[in-house]
Amino acid sequence: MKLILIGFMGSGKSTIADALSHKLAIEHHDLDQLIEKQSGFKIPAYFEQFGEAQFREFEHQTLIDALELDGIVSTGGGTPVQDANFDLLVQHPTPTVFLNATDETVLKRLLKDDVESRPLFQELGATGLIELKHARQPKYEQLADIIIDVNDKTPAQIVDEIVNQLNQYQLEH
Numbered sequence: 412m413k414l415i416l417i418g419f420m421g422s423g424k425s426t427i428a429d430a431l432s433h434k435l436a437i438e439h440h441d442l443d444q445l446i447e448k449q450s451g452f453k454i455p456a457y458f459e460q461f462g463e464a465q466f467r468e469f470e471h472q473t474l475i476d477a478l479e480l481d482g483i484v485s486t487g488g489g490t491p492v493q494d495a496n497f498d499l500l501v502q503h504p505t506p507t508v509f510l511n512a513t514d515e516t517v518l519k520r521l522l523k524d525d526v527e528s529r530p531l532f533q534e535l536g537a538t539g540l541i542e543l544k545h546a547r548q549p550k551y552e553q554l555a556d557i558i559i560d561v562n563d564k565t566p567a568q569i570v571d572e573i574v575n576q577l578n579q580y581q582l583e584h
């Protein structure tokens with residue numbers, strides 16, 4: 412079984428994919444973690460050392476490899492909106508789940524984490540980050556086979572909702 416999770420930074424892709432992989436007893440491949448493992452750099456260090464353009468190239472190659480694997484692929488927040496990745500994902504037969512969070516939810520969750528772990532948050536600040544979120548929203552929506560509202564829900568509730576919607580989706584396709 413295969414599944415792709417997309418959504419903005421802080422929408423919960425890594426958290427939800429991890430919980431879902433346990434529930435469904437399948438593998439989870441987190442693109443940011445794969446990039447860190449394969450490059451030997453943490454994401455902020457990679458941005459600092461090589462810049463965003465080179466990060467996007469590395470991310471693209473990692474996505475190509477990850478799409479060959481079984482299980483759940485959780486993407487980085489910016490992965491699906493890069494043109495080359497968008498084209499790959501739009502053609503890919505695997506169901507794509509978009510975790511849709513409000514601006515408030517995203518900011519609340521990101522501010523709870525270490526700001527330094529997300530270089531674009533550090534660079535853009537809260538206002539710039541939300542502008543980026545709005546600019547990306549149409550692309551996430553275009554790629555989504557299933558959209559899950561992730562506001563004010565526990566990870567367990569979100570996981571159950573994904574499982575239900577996925578069953579429905581599979582019956583219809």
Ligand SMILES: Nc1ncnc2c1ncn2[C@@H]1O[C@H](COP(=O)(O)OP(=O)(O)OP(=O)(O)O)[C@@H](O)[C@H]1O
Pocket residue numbers: 418419420421422423424425426427443486487488489520521523524529561564565566569
């Ligand atoms: N449903 C939820 N309720 C409350 N907190 C949550 C929920 N889902 C995730 N979180 C928390 O929000 C933060 C961001 O979650 P996570 O790292 O999974 O997001 P992400 O979409 O993978 O972000 P990125 O794109 O930056 O990798 C974490 O601190 C996580 O514990």
Ligand SMILES: O=C(O)C1=C[C@@H](O)[C@@H](O)[C@H](O)C1
Pocket residue numbers: 419420443454486487488489490528529530531
């Ligand atoms: O939204 C983005 O562009 C990013 C999100 C993270 O998952 C990382 O991939 C990186 O910090 C860039």
Ligand SMILES: [Mg+2]
Pocket residue numbers: 424425426443485486487
């Ligand atoms: Mg993540």
